[in-house]
Amino acid sequence: MKIQENVSLGELTTFRTGGAARYFASVKNISDLKIAVRFAKEKKLPFFILGRGANVLVSDAGFCGLVIKMEIRGIEVKELLNKKARAIAGAGEEWDSFVAKTVKRKLCGLENLSFIPGTVGASAVGNIGAYGTEVKDHILFVEALDTETMKVKKFSNKECSFGYRESFFKTKEGKKYIVTRVTFSLKKNGALKTDYKDVLEFFENKKIISPTQKNVREAIIEIRKKKLPDVSFVGTAGSFFKNPVVSKRKAGALKETYPNLPFFLSGEKSVKIPAGFLLDKVCGFKGYKKGNVGTWENQALVLVNYGGATTKEILDFADVMKKKVKEKTGIDLEMEVKVIK
Ligand SMILES: Cc1cc2nc3c(=O)[nH]c(=O)nc-3n(C[C@H](O)[C@H](O)[C@H](O)COP(=O)(O)OP(=O)(O)OC[C@H]3O[C@@H](n4cnc5c(N)ncnc54)[C@H](O)[C@@H]3O)c2cc1C
Structure with missing residues (x-):
């Protein structure tokens, strides 16, 4: 893994503003991540974890430390008894592609969080939410690198202390952890949440009486496209x-x-x-x-x-x-x- 210097950050965020990172590393696995963290420690520099950059604003003066771009990928799905399932995804997986994969396999739980820009790791850090669902309701474990001991720790849902757009990883104590992988608990053909006003109206207008999980994902995407700017252009x-x-x-x-x-x-x-x-x-x-x-x-x-x-x-x-x-x-x-x- 190469550590680059003076990398412009604007285009790596959805706001497209701000200066450069003094140092920059794209990490594809835990070993890369450890090398990057050790580099920052040796140079006594602060580091910042960047996912898709959809919830950040880079200062015009840039960041005088190491930006670690999270690119740890990999998705594994395990179907268990009683229609239960676990989906495990690397922190650098693109959130919406991951959601699309769960919907394709009819594993219910994340469909209302469709089309939110970002990565899997950041979804847990910020406890993303939309249309009556918060990601915390489906997170079983979060694995994260302790940047002091350099060991990966597995946090239960309770230990993550999720709140409204909050988690343990945003606290002073939790900031030393870098999320590497998240395990979600889903249900095959499980119950769908369609009682949110916009979603209800969407199905009423389309005269869809018993929406499927695929219908819900499509509805959310259409509603979001109408309401929110397209980050590819704005x-x-x-x-x-x-x-x-x-x-x-x-x-x-x-x-x-x-x-x-x-x-x-x-x-x-x-x-x-x-x-x-x-x-x-x-x-x-x-x-x-x-x-x-x-x-x-x-x-x-x-x-x-x-x-x-x-x-x-x-x-x-x-x-x-x-x-x-x-x-x-x-x-x-x-x-x-x-x-x-
Ligand atoms: C058009 C638009 C619509 C949106 N709609 C919603 C919405 O409906 N609901 C919602 O909740 N959010 C929404 N967001 C906000 C954003 O999509 C989420 O916050 C998303 O989770 C950000 O992911 P990211 O990978 O871009 O994180 P980044 O912006 O890169 O990082 C966000 C924060 O998380 C930290 N972080 C990222 N990855 C890790 C990691 N692996 N370990 C430790 N810390 C990490 C970063 O250091 C930073 O502090 C929207 C954003 C846009 C642009």
């Missing part, structure tokens, strides 16, 4: 902010000013408010554009690089949005996208 990292979680009391007070404010239970005393609603209906940011940066025409939560934007422009734009939401609602929006600096 620079974006999807939802820029997390949906804020606030107390029920706070949500009740806001509902007096904004009677249409939607929210979902998120604990005994808290609710989750769609950040998209705050940015669109409360602050009027849908389709707003300034210079090379804007929000997507169909979704104010999705920030877009319309071409030639810098990371600073995107962060400044996001700051304006954050301030307006705070001013109007008192809520502090938290970024979902991670800045590499």
